[in-house]
Amino acid sequence: MYELKEKEMIFVFTGPNGAGRRTVADMSGSTLGVKQVISYTTRPPRANEVDGQDYHFLKPAQFFQAQQNGEFLEISEIDGNLYGVKSRDIEERFRSKGSIYLILNRYGAQKLKELYGDHVVRIFIYADRRLVEQRFREKGYNEEQIAGFMSHFDEEMAYKDECEHAFENIDLAHTVFDLTKTLDKYLERNLLDLD
Ligand SMILES: Nc1nc2c(ncn2[C@@H]2O[C@H](COP(=O)(O)OP(=O)(O)O)[C@@H](O)[C@H]2O)c(=O)[nH]1
Numbered sequence: 001m002y003e004l005k006e007k008e009m010i011f012v013f014t015g016p017n018g019a020g021r022r023t024v025a026d027m028s029g030s031t032l033g034v035k036q037v038i039s040y041t042t043r044p045p046r047a048n049e050v051d052g053q054d055y056h057f058l059k060p061a062q063f064f065q066a067q068q069n070g071e072f073l074e075i076s077e078i079d080g081n082l083y084g085v086k087s088r089d090i091e092e093r094f095r096s097k098g099s100i101y102l103i104l105n106r107y108g109a110q111k112l113k114e115l116y117g118d119h120v121v122r123i124f125i126y127a128d129r130r131l132v133e134q135r136f137r138e139k140g141y142n143e144e145q146i147a148g149f150m151s152h153f154d155e156e157m158a159y160k161d162e163c164e165h166a167f168e169n170i171d172l173a174h175t176v177f178d179l180t181k182t183l184d185k186y187l188e189r190n191l192l193d194l195d
């Protein structure tokens, strides 16, 4: 396993689907120059999803081959699809860019914490169940699709108290402001004087 240097941080965004993890992570990440390590998945891409940007989309046989080669740091099976992070991608990011972030379910977050200890900061992003459902409805998803997205809500919410930080994402600008301030403290850059 790659040995981390002093100030290299791994920010793991976790919490229920649809709470806004990707949105807030991307916004704070781009402000602070912290880059995402993108997961691999066998889930088919949704409309608007771009290979290499949202996920690296793999056919099951390609995923299994990489798994057999020992390329994954961790793997989760979610609703019949496989998701995983490659060790090499984490190492490459560190060599070139410093700190990184990932968006993982609670099991991936836990695994990274076990592997990298104090270098991992788990950021739990959440919102009320009805608010999340309403946002999915506004995006045009039908009730069956929404039920699928919400199927792990309680399981993921139960991880909140184990995370180093939790942000209720009601107002987007407010969440991103608080989050960016928190991440900046870990990076010890003092780039932002937000108080
Ligand atoms: N453990 C683990 N979880 C992941 C990985 N990649 C994505 N996830 C999480 O697995 C869930 C996948 O559900 P999906 O409906 O595909 O969510 P979305 O892609 O975040 O809209 C989400 O909670 C993701 O954040 C990974 O590599 N490892």
Ligand SMILES: Nc1ncnc2c1ncn2[C@@H]1O[C@H](COP(=O)(O)OP(=O)(O)O)[C@@H](O)[C@H]1O
Pocket: 016, 017, 018, 019, 020, 021, 022, 023, 024, 103, 135, 139, 169, 170, 171, 172, 173, 175
């Ligand atoms: N504070 C917010 N208010 C309203 N809509 C939001 C807010 N945060 C995120 N969203 C929207 O909610 C949807 C889900 O956000 P996303 O970042 O994809 O969630 P996650 O990564 O947790 O599944 C997106 O359409 C996003 O634009």
